[in-house]
Amino acid sequence: MTMTGVGARRARGAGPAAQALRLVKVTKTHGSDGGAVRALDGVTLGLERGTFTAVMGPSGSGKSTLLRCAAGLERPDAGIVMVDGEELSGGDEAALTRFRRERIGFVFQQYNLLETLTVAQNTVLPLRLAGRRVDRRRVREVLDSVGLGDRLGHRPDQLSGGQRQRVAIARALVTEPRVVFADEPTGALDTRSARDVLRLLGDAVRVHGRTVVMVTHDPVAASWADSVLFLADGRLAGTLHEPTADAVAERLAHLGDDVTAGV
Numbered sequence: 001m002t003m004t005g006v007g008a009r010r011a012r013g014a015g016p017a018a019q020a021l022r023l024v025k026v027t028k029t030h031g032s033d034g035g036a037v038r039a040l041d042g043v044t045l046g047l048e049r050g051t052f053t054a055v056m057g058p059s060g061s062g063k064s065t066l067l068r069c070a071a072g073l074e075r076p077d078a079g080i081v082m083v084d085g086e087e088l089s090g091g092d093e094a095a096l097t098r099f100r101r102e103r104i105g106f107v108f109q110q111y112n113l114l115e116t117l118t119v120a121q122n123t124v125l126p127l128r129l130a131g132r133r134v135d136r137r138r139v140r141e142v143l144d145s146v147g148l149g150d151r152l153g154h155r156p157d158q159l160s161g162g163q164r165q166r167v168a169i170a171r172a173l174v175t176e177p178r179v180v181f182a183d184e185p186t187g188a189l190d191t192r193s194a195r196d197v198l199r200l201l202g203d204a205v206r207v208h209g210r211t212v213v214m215v216t217h218d219p220v221a222a223s224w225a226d227s228v229l230f231l232a233d234g235r236l237a238g239t240l241h242e243p244t245a246d247a248v249a250e251r252l253a254h255l256g257d258d259v260t261a262g263v
């Protein structure tokens with residue numbers, strides 16, 4: 001893939017400076033010695049700002065590791081990760097944490113809400129942890145935008161899975177991050193709730209100009225993205241622009257056939 005690979009249609013000719021996310025030769029091995037697994041093997045890619053990208057591939061192909069390294073939740077063994085033009089891989093733990101808080105939002109499959117906190121408290125947690133001012137209007141606004149403006153005082157156990165994930169999205173967006181990473185955000189949801197979540201992620205991109213990167217196993221979910229990146233054995237194995245669910249499923253079925261094609 002060229003450095004302006006995914007999303008290049010939107011910002012044709014834009015260089016690395018316009019990229020929300022850039023990985024250069026990122027390598028990550030889990031475990032050591034005999035039990036070592038190379039989860040990422042020299043991944044290079046660039047995503048333009050304001051794009052929605054799905055990451056797909058067989059189980060164990062390195063999707064979660066890619067997301068976690070790109071989000072600064074794990075450190076690569078080698079290579080460079082840049083978010084919004086700034087290198088993430090350098091610095092100590094405190095610097096990495098600050099970087100994450102300022103620029104990155106993360107949505108997990110299992111929501112990761114704190115059960116003892118209300119919807120509003122969960123939503124503002126990233127602001128509090130960053131020592132940022134909590135503006136009540138902003139909290140209301142972000143919860144309204146995910147359809148939960150009337151649930152501010154509820155606790156997670158009073159919500160459905162889809163509602164919990166919408167709180168998680170509000171929490172990811174409240175800091176106005178440059179990039180939102182979502183790891184199987186619809187994996188635990190019914191079709192309708194999944195559609196709500198995908199629509200919200202799409203709105204974050206198209207209405208608010210965020211950049212979203214989403215790991216999914218579901219070709220229908222992937223079809224909501226502008227582009228799909230395919231991974232196989234820790235390497236990029238192709239991209240698909242303006243994906244349809246059928247085209248994604250077809251490509252997945254033949255992923256092993258053309259590991260170097262289309263990259």
Ligand SMILES: Nc1ncnc2c1ncn2[C@@H]1O[C@H](COP(=O)(O)OP(=O)(O)OP(=O)(O)O)[C@@H](O)[C@H]1O
Pocket residue numbers: 030031037038039057058059060061062063064065066
């Ligand atoms: N913490 C870890 N310790 C050891 N091995 C790991 C760890 N995390 C991931 N791996 C291994 O690294 C490889 C890539 O894992 P990763 O979770 O990134 O793949 P994935 O494509 O997200 O898989 P899935 O679709 O099943 O979630 C796999 O072989 C996995 O077993």
